[in-house]
Amino acid sequence: MKRRHSSGDREFNPETLALGYAYDPTLSQGSVKPPVFLTSTFQFETAEEGKRFFELAYGLREAEEGEETGLIYSRLNNPNLQIFEERMAAWDRSEAAATFASGMAAISTSMLALLQPGDLVLSTAPVYGGSHYLFANILPKFGIETHFVSAGDGAVDRMREVAKKLGQERVRVLFTETPANPNNQHSDIAAIAAFADELRTAGSDAHFLVDNTLLGPVFQRPADLGADLVIYSATKFIGGHSDLIAGLATGTSALIKRILEMRTILGTMTTPFNGWLLLRSLETVSVRMRRQAKNASRLAKLLAEHPLVESVAYPGLLKEGSAQRQLFERQCSGPGSLISFTVKGGQEVAYRVLERFEVFRLAVSLGGTESLVEHPMTMTHADVPKADLEARGVSPGLIRMSVGLEHLSDLLRDLKHALAT
Numbered sequence: 163m164k165r166r167h168s169s170g171d172r173e174f175n176p177e178t179l180a181l182g183y184a185y186d187p188t189l190s191q192g193s194v195k196p197p198v199f200l201t202s203t204f205q206f207e208t209a210e211e212g213k214r215f216f217e218l219a220y221g222l223r224e225a226e227e228g229e230e231t232g233l234i235y236s237r238l239n240n241p242n243l244q245i246f247e248e249r250m251a252a253w254d255r256s257e258a259a260a261t262f263a264s265g266m267a268a269i270s271t272s273m274l275a276l277l278q279p280g281d282l283v284l285s286t287a288p289v290y291g292g293s294h295y296l297f298a299n300i301l302p303k304f305g306i307e308t309h310f311v312s313a314g315d316g317a318v319d320r321m322r323e324v325a326k327k328l329g330q331e332r333v334r335v336l337f338t339e340t341p342a343n344p345n346n347q348h349s350d351i352a353a354i355a356a357f358a359d360e361l362r363t364a365g366s367d368a369h370f371l372v373d374n375t376l377l378g379p380v381f382q383r384p385a386d387l388g389a390d391l392v393i394y395s396a397t398k399f400i401g402g403h404s405d406l407i408a409g410l411a412t413g414t415s416a417l418i419k420r421i422l423e424m425r426t427i428l429g430t431m432t433t434p435f436n437g438w439l440l441l442r443s444l445e446t447v448s449v450r451m452r453r454q455a456k457n458a459s460r461l462a463k464l465l466a467e468h469p470l471v472e473s474v475a476y477p478g479l480l481k482e483g484s485a486q487r488q489l490f491e492r493q494c495s496g497p498g499s500l501i502s503f504t505v506k507g508g509q510e511v512a513y514r515v516l517e518r519f520e521v522f523r524l525a526v527s528l529g530g531t532e533s534l535v536e537h538p539m540t541m542t543h544a545d546v547p548k549a550d551l552e553a554r555g556v557s558p559g560l561i562r563m564s565v566g567l568e569h570l571s572d573l574l575r576d577l578k579h580a581l582a583t
């Protein structure tokens with residue numbers, strides 16, 4: 163299946179491409195579904211062919227017209243990963259993609275590919291606890307400094323201020339997770355992309371990275387708004403069944419080439435079987451995310467009206483006319499299914515609520531078919547300083563909820579029961 167129908171120029175929608183694009187059944191005995199290519203290495207037809215494949219893979223020469231990198235070794239390339247990458251690039255309307263062993267592998271490999279000692283990273287906060295740890299504790303060992311600014315309205319102005327103070331020419335990466343995990347604050351992708359453009363115009367080799375895990379690929383397309391690299395924990399909605407760990411980056415061919423060079427040497431790609439599982443999952447990601455969002459919208463409403471609940475952060479509940487609502491409407495096409503809510507009574511009450519659920523599972527992660535609840539301050543974000551979390555609305559009473567595909571009436575009953583503590 164090609165990216166476009168033979169009868170016209172318009173591209174197929176990603177839901178359609180997810181079922182057949184970038185796979186040629188005639189190369190696999192006519193199998194309608196791609197097999198799992200469980201092999202570490204690939205046989206060359208001739209020694210000359212092996213030499214040519216390596217020349218391209220290692221960038222020793224430019225590809226000739228129509229020439230593609232052949233299959234070599236599964237740390238460099240593998241059909242299951244490549245099919246998935248082409249389908250994800252189509253989903254994000256990007257040129258290329260790279261699959262990783264985890265979301266953290268995608269983030270760390272991309273950062274190492276783009277940064278060098280002396281560089282400055284400006285990131286919104288909060289970000290996922292692992293990303294925070296990488297920026298705050300690991301990158302400094304390589305002479306790379308990160309400054310955090312609060313996510314939400316005005317994030318780009320805060321980035322500008324820090325850049326002005328610390329030296330615009332040192333800023334190499336702008337990073338945002340939007341909406342932010344776990345406080346669901348939206349940061350303005352188009353505005354930060356414009357700032358990245360300004361930095362480039364001033365001579366810096368700056369790139370803008372967006373962690374699109376919470377709403378992508380279905381409800382938010384950062385590349386359309388100017389992001390250079392879109393990153394995912396594919397463990398979440400893309401994998402969607404809580405049965406694998408994987409990551410992904412999509413972007414221009416030139417940028418992905420830089421990142422693939424680092425992936426090849428660090429060995430941070432994922433396995434062929436995980437690639438196959440991701441392909442299976444991609445076929446239903448749109449249906450799953452839309453249904454999960456529908457369940458979540460109803461649960462968020464219940465939370466907002468409940469006397470034990472102090473506040474609810476969910477894109478679907480943003481106040482009409484507020485700046486966050488306007489931003490959400492500009493850059494997202496749906497609210498997703500991650501809800502954060504704060505209960506009255508702090509951590510003690512939050513823990514009691516967490517332990518009363520019978521359908522929701524008390525576990526970290528999100529985006530799977532089953533509903534999950536967790537306590538960010540002492541679990542997913544435990545290694546972020548508490549004062550930083552509290553300053554960004556992540557208080558001891560905050561519970562994060564990922565809504566799955568169970569029957570809505572069972573979820574509503576379970577939530578009411580848990581809150582009746």
Ligand SMILES: Cc1ncc(COP(=O)(O)O)c(C=O)c1O
Binds near residue numbers: 264394409
């Ligand atoms: C927004 C976000 N980005 C990145 C990650 C890291 O992904 P992984 O656990 O697949 O390494 C997570 C994990 O929870 C996440 O929530």
